Amino acid sequence: MRTARPAPQQPSGMPFTKYRPFLDTVDASLPDRTWPNNRITHAPRWLSTDLRDGNQSLIEPMGPAAKRAIFDLLVRMGFKEIEVGFPAASQTDYDFVRSLVEDDAIPEDVTISVLTQSREDLIDRTLDACVGAPRATVHLYNALSPLFREVVFRMGKDDIRELAVEGTRQVMARAEKVLTDDTIFGYEYSPEIFVDTEREYSLEVCEAVMGVWQPEDDREIILNLPATVERATPNVYADQIEWMSRNLSHRDAVCLSIHNHNDRGSGIAAAELGMLAGADRVEGCLFGHGERTGNVDLVTLALNLFSQGIDPMLDLSDIDEVRRVVEHSTQMDVPPRTPYAGELVYTSFSGSHQDAIKKGFAARAEKVAAKTAEGMSQAEAEVAVPWSMPYLPIDPHDVGRSYEAVVRVNSQSGKGGVSYLLRTTHNLDLPRRLQIEFSNIVQHHTDTFGGEVDADELWSIFADEYLPAAAAPGADLPAWGRYSLKGGDPYRSRRRRVHPHRHHLRRRRAQAAHGLRLRPAGRIRHRPGADRHRGAHPRLRRARPE
Ligand SMILES: CC(=O)SCCNC(=O)CCNC(=O)[C@H](O)C(C)(C)COP(=O)(O)OP(=O)(O)OC[C@H]1O[C@@H](n2cnc3c(N)ncnc32)[C@H](O)[C@@H]1OP(=O)(O)O
Numbered sequence: 001m002r003t004a005r006p007a008p009q010q011p012s013g014m015p016f017t018k019y020r021p022f023l024d025t026v027d028a029s030l031p032d033r034t035w036p037n038n039r040i041t042h043a044p045r046w047l048s049t050d051l052r053d054g055n056q057s058l059i060e061p062m063g064p065a066a067k068r069a070i071f072d073l074l075v076r077m078g079f080k081e082i083e084v085g086f087p088a089a090s091q092t093d094y095d096f097v098r099s100l101v102e103d104d105a106i107p108e109d110v111t112i113s114v115l116t117q118s119r120e121d122l123i124d125r126t127l128d129a130c131v132g133a134p135r136a137t138v139h140l141y142n143a144l145s146p147l148f149r150e151v152v153f154r155m156g157k158d159d160i161r162e163l164a165v166e167g168t169r170q171v172m173a174r175a176e177k178v179l180t181d182d183t184i185f186g187y188e189y190s191p192e193i194f195v196d197t198e199r200e201y202s203l204e205v206c207e208a209v210m211g212v213w214q215p216e217d218d219r220e221i222i223l224n225l226p227a228t229v230e231r232a233t234p235n236v237y238a239d240q241i242e243w244m245s246r247n248l249s250h251r252d253a254v255c256l257s258i259h260n261h262n263d264r265g266s267g268i269a270a271a272e273l274g275m276l277a278g279a280d281r282v283e284g285c286l287f288g289h290g291e292r293t294g295n296v297d298l299v300t301l302a303l304n305l306f307s308q309g310i311d312p313m314l315d316l317s318d319i320d321e322v323r324r325v326v327e328h329s330t331q332m333d334v335p336p337r338t339p340y341a342g343e344l345v346y347t348s349f350s351g352s353h354q355d356a357i358k359k360g361f362a363a364r365a366e367k368v369a370a371k372t373a374e375g376m377s378q379a380e381a382e383v384a385v386p387w388s389m390p391y392l393p394i395d396p397h398d399v400g401r402s403y404e405a406v407v408r409v410n411s412q413s414g415k416g417g418v419s420y421l422l423r424t425t426h427n428l429d430l431p432r433r434l435q436i437e438f439s440n441i442v443q444h445h446t447d448t449f450g451g452e453v454d455a456d457e458l459w460s461i462f463a464d465e466y467l468p469a470a471a472a473p474g475a476d477l478p479a480w481g482r483y484s485l486k487g488g489d490p491y492r493s494r495r496r497r498v499h500p501h502r503h504h505l506r507r508r509r510a511q512a513a514h515g516l517r518l519r520p521a522g523r524i525r526h527r528p529g530a531d532r533h534r535g536a537h538p539r540l541r542r543a544r545p546e
């Protein structure tokens with residue numbers, strides 16, 4: 001044997017020199033940053049943009065019924081700020097906003113938000129859509145970054161700033177004209193492509209917009225700083241947010257909002273660091289819907305807070321219902337590994353994980369029992385005992401999941417998982433040695449057939465292996481029983497009455513005591529129809545103890 005370092009990696013051959021380091025293109029330095037020392041202690045204000053950013057990125061935008069289902073879901077979950085669309089985009093978008101108002105679907109404490117470009121005709125239509133809403137925020141955006149100034153708008157900095165200023169004036173003028181005192185009106189401005197824009201210039205434009213809006217205590221302005229396209233590591237975004245938070249005037253009247261996308265896959269991290277850096281409000285979508293790789297996933301953000309003992313201020317106690325509504329309305333699936341909500345995220349297949357989870361549940365049950373013995377109710381005890389469970393960051397029950405799928409068995413599983421599944425589904429607590437033996441049998445089955453062994457199949461294998469033939473449950477295979485004994489079975493008449501495990505051991509003892517030779521039943525006995533299964537049943541393939 002000899003040791004050596006791994007062979008060196010080889011150049012990819014990809015055209016990486018075409019790209020430039022983000023920090024060579026944008027000055028975001030903040031050496032005296034303070035955000036790394038902060039802690040998140042409460043939920044931010046949430047804004048769902050499922051019905052706007054989420055909708056504008058679908059292959060087929062949602063129809064009115066699908067949008068309404070999402071809106072009602074968001075209200076049920078506790079969202080107080082909901083971007084309901086871009087009413088000037090189309091008649092459908094406009095009609096949807098009007099239908100919410102006219103159907104009285106907007107609770108008094110929910111603010112709808114509507115997005116518009118800085119164009120007078122669009123602004124007028126946007127304001128008109130809000131007439132009669134109990135609370136409405138108009139959200140105006142224009143892009144500030146050098147690339148957009150040069151390529152999209154072909155305007156200089158002053159003209160771009162004036163676009164924002166003039167748009168703000170137009171919003172205020174139209175609001176004055178069409179809204180009555182029945183509507184509590186708010187304003188949001190987004191310097192689009194904030195992350196790529198010179199920060200001094202973003203600040204200048206935001207200040208100019210504030211100069212028109214004149215924020216004060218009961219007249220806040222929402223300044224939303226989007227990572228329109230995520231382009232750097234999350235710490236850079238946090239530096240940018242802290243810099244803005246420090247330098248903005250009227251800070252107390254500014255609601256500093258962040259709007260993250262997930263182009264580099266770090267939308268969640270960027271939003272969390274943005275909160276550390278001073279963000280008061282977060283915009284995003286359920287399960288990360290939105291343009292390209294999506295907006296930041298609000299479900300994950302909220303449950304990340306929950307897992308740290310912070311009230312997320314959103315009700316996610318029935319996560320599957322949330323998932324169902326979103327999947328139905330967007331016609332897009334939530335992938336099985338999506339944090340907190342995916343089908344597989346509370347499930348362990350692998351042996352060492354399952355072993356630890358099984359022990360974790362047993363330890364927790366003891367602690368909960370101790371609390372109930374002190375007089376607490378079961379429900380109180382469940383909350384009083386802090387959640388601390390191997391491989392399970394939160395209790396699946398808290399989001400409406402059962403424990404049934406926590407452990408699933410395949411070729412990666414060991415005795416812990418097999419015995420956990422038998423105990424939880426068949427109330428059968430196998431002693432350690434039998435766990436070892438039976439998990440080998442299951443292993444053989446999964447090695448032979450691949451795939452997963454569910455609870456029914458596990459029981460079937462168990463019954464087939466250890467129970468009298470007649471007790472094997474209704475599999476379509478004829479039951480075999482594990483062994484037949486040459487010269488008769490002295491325990492045959494008593495078999496049905498003994499515990500399967502003891503029955504198995506007794507058989508072994510009988511074998512030893514009577515000098516009987518165990519033989520593989522399948523090879524000797526022929527049962528009607530058995531040939532059909534030859535080659536398809538594990539017993540016909542596995543080597544038997546002789
Ligand atoms: C990052 C984001 O998600 S921003 C939100 C994006 N969402 C959407 O665009 C969905 C809804 N949009 C739409 O339906 C359409 O774009 C409409 C109806 C609003 C406008 O359609 P059109 O008038 O045909 O314009 P179109 O979208 O093709 O082009 C944009 C024009 O607006 C200008 N523009 C783009 N953004 C803005 C802005 N924020 N303010 C002012 N003008 C803008 C562009 O420079 C371009 O001008 P040009 O025609 O002089 O070159």
Ligand SMILES: CC(C)C(=O)C(=O)O
Nearest residue numbers: 141190192193226228
């Ligand atoms: C309109 C703005 C906030 C936006 O959606 C973005 O920049 O991603």
